[in-house]
Amino acid sequence: xxxxxxxxLPFISEPTATDSAISVRGLTKRFGEFTAxxxxxxxxxxxxxxxxxxxxxxxxxxxMRMLTGTIAPQSGSIRIxxxxxxxxxxxxxxxxxxxxxxxxxFEDLTVDENLxxxxxxxxxxxxxxxxxxxxxxxxxxxxxxxxELTANLSVGWKQRLALGAATIHEPELLFxxxxxxxxxxxxxxxxxxxxxxxxxxxxxxxxxxxxxxxATQCGRLAFMYAGRIIAEGSPREIREQHLLDIGDRDxxxxxxxxxxxxxxxxLVTREREEAGR
Amino acid sequence: MNWKHVRLLIWKEFLQLRxxxxxxxxxxxxxxxxxxxxxxxxxxxxxxLSTAVVxxxxxxxxxxxxxxxxxxxxxxxxxxxAKESDLRPLLDRGDVKVALVIPEGTESRVSAGEAAPVGIVxxxxxxxxxxxxxxxxxxxxxxxxxxxxxxxxxxxxxxGIDARVRVEYNPSLRAxxxxxxxxxxxxxxxxxxxxxxxxxxxxxxxxxxxxxxVTPISxxxxxxxxxxxxxxxxxxxxxxxxxxxxxxxxxxxxxQLWVAVLGLFLFMLTTVALGLFISLVSHTxxxxxxxxxxxxxxxxxxxxxxxxxxxxPTVLQVVTYAIPLRxxxxxxxxxxxxxxxxxxxxxxxxxxxxxxxxxxxxxxxxFHKRLSD
Numbered sequence: 001x002x003x004x005x006x007x008x009l010p011f012i013s014e015p016t017a018t019d020s021a022i023s024v025r026g027l028t029k030r031f032g033e034f035t036a037x038x039x040x041x042x043x044x045x046x047x048x049x050x051x052x053x054x055x056x057x058x059x060x061x062x063x064m065r066m067l068t069g070t071i072a073p074q075s076g077s078i079r080i081x082x083x084x085x086x087x088x089x090x091x092x093x094x095x096x097x098x099x100x101x102x103x104x105x106f107e108d109l110t111v112d113e114n115l116x117x118x119x120x121x122x123x124x125x126x127x128x129x130x131x132x133x134x135x136x137x138x139x140x141x142x143x144x145x146x147x148e149l150t151a152n153l154s155v156g157w158k159q160r161l162a163l164g165a166a167t168i169h170e171p172e173l174l175f176x177x178x179x180x181x182x183x184x185x186x187x188x189x190x191x192x193x194x195x196x197x198x199x200x201x202x203x204x205x206x207x208x209x210x211x212x213x214x215a216t217q218c219g220r221l222a223f224m225y226a227g228r229i230i231a232e233g234s235p236r237e238i239r240e241q242h243l244l245d246i247g248d249r250d251x252x253x254x255x256x257x258x259x260x261x262x263x264x265x266x267l268v269t270r271e272r273e274e275a276g277r
Numbered sequence: 278m279n280w281k282h283v284r285l286l287i288w289k290e291f292l293q294l295r296x297x298x299x300x301x302x303x304x305x306x307x308x309x310x311x312x313x314x315x316x317x318x319x320x321x322x323x324x325x326l327s328t329a330v331v332x333x334x335x336x337x338x339x340x341x342x343x344x345x346x347x348x349x350x351x352x353x354x355x356x357x358x359a360k361e362s363d364l365r366p367l368l369d370r371g372d373v374k375v376a377l378v379i380p381e382g383t384e385s386r387v388s389a390g391e392a393a394p395v396g397i398v399x400x401x402x403x404x405x406x407x408x409x410x411x412x413x414x415x416x417x418x419x420x421x422x423x424x425x426x427x428x429x430x431x432x433x434x435x436x437g438i439d440a441r442v443r444v445e446y447n448p449s450l451r452a453x454x455x456x457x458x459x460x461x462x463x464x465x466x467x468x469x470x471x472x473x474x475x476x477x478x479x480x481x482x483x484x485x486x487x488x489x490x491v492t493p494i495s496x497x498x499x500x501x502x503x504x505x506x507x508x509x510x511x512x513x514x515x516x517x518x519x520x521x522x523x524x525x526x527x528x529x530x531x532x533q534l535w536v537a538v539l540g541l542f543l544f545m546l547t548t549v550a551l552g553l554f555i556s557l558v559s560h561t562x563x564x565x566x567x568x569x570x571x572x573x574x575x576x577x578x579x580x581x582x583x584x585x586x587x588x589x590p591t592v593l594q595v596v597t598y599a600i601p602l603r604x605x606x607x608x609x610x611x612x613x614x615x616x617x618x619x620x621x622x623x624x625x626x627x628x629x630x631x632x633x634x635x636x637x638x639x640x641x642x643x644f645h646k647r648l649s650d
Contacts, residue, residue: 068491090493098491102484106289108296113289120285121492149296175491 019082021046021173021204022067027076029062036062038227039076044206044220046172049199051218052208055268059227060208061177067206068098068175081172094122097171099179104162107151111142114150114165122169129168136164139194156187163194173204180214192217212261223264225271235260242267278497286494286502294506304472304510305517308464312518315464316457316526326410329356329364329373336384338425342395345421346377351413364398374400375410387425454529457522458609459582461541464518466548466576466602469511473552474565476503482562496644504549511545532612536619536626540608543629547601550636557643576602601632 022044029037037059044050054060065071067078069089078085083092098104105114115136119129137143140160142153150158159179167174176195180188192214199205207218215221216235223231223238231238242263294301330343346352356373358364367373378396386393397414401407480486489499519541522528530537552569559565577583579593580602586594597603604625611617611625619626 065487070487070490090495093491093493096491098488100484100488104488106293106485107483108293109289113292117285117289118492120281121494123279123281123493 019046020044020079021048021081022050022206023077023079024063024067025077027063027066027078028074029059029066029071030074035227037066037073040224040227040229042222042229042232044204046204047199047202049195049205049207049217049219051215051221052206052224053210053215053221053264054208054224058224060224063224064175064177064206064208068096069093094169095172097166097169097174098177099162099166099174100177102178102181104165105150105158108149110147110149111137111153111161112146114161115168118165118168124169132168132170136161136168140164155183156190159183159187159191160194163191167198167203171203173206174198176205176207178208178210181210188214212259212264215260221260223267225268226275230267230271231263239263278495278501279493282494282498283502283505286499287505290502290506294510300472304468305514308468308514308518309521311464311467312457312460312521313525315460316453316522324351325353326351326374326406327355327372328352329358329367329376330354331358331361331364331376331378333361333381334379334383338384338387339379342379342383342418342421343377345417346414349413349417351410352377361396368398368400371400374406375414377414453526454614455610457526457528458613459606461515461518461522462544462602462605462609463577463580463582465511465515465541465545466605467573468514469507469545469548470552470555470572471566471569473507473549474555474559474569475562476507477553477556478559478562478565479556481560496641500553500641500644504553507549508545511549512542515541515545528613530613531616533618534612536617536622537609537612540605540612540622540626540629543626543633544601544605544608546633547629547636550633550640551601554636554640554643557640576600579603581606598628601629604628604632 020043022042024043025041026039027037027041028035028039040059040063052060052063062071066073067080067085069085069092072089073086076086080092081095085092106117109117112133115133116129119132124132137146140157140163142148142157142161145153150161153161163179180191183191188211195205195207207214209215218235220234221232221238222229231242233241239260328346330346332339332343343354347354352375356367358367361378364373364376364378368376376396376398378398380394380396383393383395395418397411399407399411399414477486480489490496523530551572555565555568555572559568575596579586579589579597580600581597582602586597586603589597608622608625608629611622615621
């Protein structure tokens with residue numbers, strides 16, 4: 001699955017510490033008495049696949065909404081692709097894409113109408129649209145089904161079409177909100193191939209997910225719990241570091257090999273116990 | 278405001294509407310059917326009321342009185358009980374709506390030039406039937422008396438009083454002429470506010486609303502793109518119902534046309550904005566629908582649509598000033614029936630303009646608020 005030739009990136013730069021795709025400092029959001037996000041910091045380098053994990057209600061979605069400029073934080077700073085999102089949320093919108101498996105498409109529009117709509121939303125010129133449409137249809141495997149109602153597509157196709165719609169304007173940074181929930185394993189694998197293609201072209205991916213085996217496919221991860229980031233690093237770093245922390249050894253005294261899921265469950269359990277004390 | 282974006286949103290909205298034939302029917306066909314149906318129901322002449330006659334006098338006069346009821350066309354004499362006590366079960370069962378009781382000695386009293394009381398019993402459970410039924414009856418008796426007096430030569434009256442009175446007293450004509458104009462506004466309110474109330478909350482439920490604000494589409498563009506299709510449909514609906522009202526019911530129009538059109542248009546903006554506001558503050562489509570139903574009742578009761586504002590208690594009369602439908606009905610009845618123009622209706626027009634501005638501002642404000650939390 002290499003579509004790099006059809007999907008040229010408008011802007012490629014070397015990831016450096018100062019030129020990160022996302023840079024968040026002291027980000028806080030309160031809803032009345034409830035603190036949904038409590039002073040978090042993190043950076044995402046350009047071209048990285050960044051996995052954002054956490055149980056429901058951990059502040060994951062709220063963080064994502066602040067990053068995309070949908071809601072404003074109480075305090076803290078967000079820089080997306082070098083722009084200050086808190087001060088001017090509109091500036092960066094043409095350079096980012098957003099896809100969620102559930103919501104990205106209008107079900108009562110056809111495949112073609114959905115693509116046409118998103119091309120219009122991002123003011124794509126006509127010639128550019130022709131090119132991108134052909135690319136998306138081929139990528140999603142929907143050539144010849146342009147006139148079909150989106151509601152009639154099966155989940156895997158919908159999801160690939162949603163990815164196509166979200167990237168029709170060739171964004172530098174793509175937010176994916178649980179993109180594979182409800183998708184069968186084969187289609188999920190296929191979808192991740194497409195994500196690797198995008199990453200290979202230099203697109204930065206910010207992915208929230210519930211699937212732990214999906215998390216291991218990310219370059220770097222952040223675990224969120226009760227509004228805070230409780231672990232951060234590459235999947236391997238997280239596994240090793242937190243196994244040592246927990247000190248879980250088998251009978252012969254060696255560190256037990258744990259999956260990301262084990263670490264995740266342990267971390268959350270520990271947090272809950274500490275909160276209960 | 279990027280007009281290309283607005284055009285794109287309008288195009289999308291119309292595509293979605295086209296795929297929803299029930300919604301389109303609700304907005305364009307149902308209003309016409311409602312107008313025709315309600316026009317007949319509320320404007321219908323009350324005729325052929327089943328009537329019982331208790332003739333205790335059994336004279337020429339009493340028989341002629343009963344006969345005058347039967348021949349009027351408003352009363353069908355279906356029962357002739359022998360005594361007054363037989364009436365109650367007939368009324369209880371709903372067998373008769375009206376009863377005429379002619380006491381013994383009526384003829385002798387009339388002949389002696391005395392007042393002869395006649396009893397008229399009306400089923401009051403349906404106030405409309407009751408008022409019309411008793412109204413006709415007193416009219417008929419007045420005519421009957423006039424005839425008798427004329428026959429006895431006490432005064433010289435021309436022939437045909439009977440017929441003339443019946444033509445002049447024609448409630449059916451009056452009812453349709455005042456009901457159809459108010460129905461134009463009422464039906465607009467019913468359909469537009471309920472459909473509009475679903476418009477944004479539906480997108481919120483599906484998640485496509487929030488998605489819009491990750492894209493370069495601005496809130497203003499979204500609102501204009503959302504409202505415009507419904508305003509256009511509202512204009513088509515208004516024209517359809519007005520046309521049917523004029524042609525089907527032959528309702529005359531005496532006033533300034535532009536005043537009626539402007540008034541109805543401002544009212545339509547108000548209802549669309551009201552629906553939009555409800556849609557923005559509701560969490561689910563069901564909730565939005567319930568709010569609409571809750572709001573409709575006071576609108577109908579306090580607008581003068583059913584009950585005249587002048588006959589309401591003073592406190593409630595004050596409340597009616599807050600009901601936009603009141604002004605729309607005043608403008609429409611004023612222009613259709615009374616031949617009023619801008620000079621007479623300027624306050625109603627200004628009130629509706631104020632309502633539409635306030636409602637749209639409120640909608641815009643709640644839109645900003647809702648998305649920031």
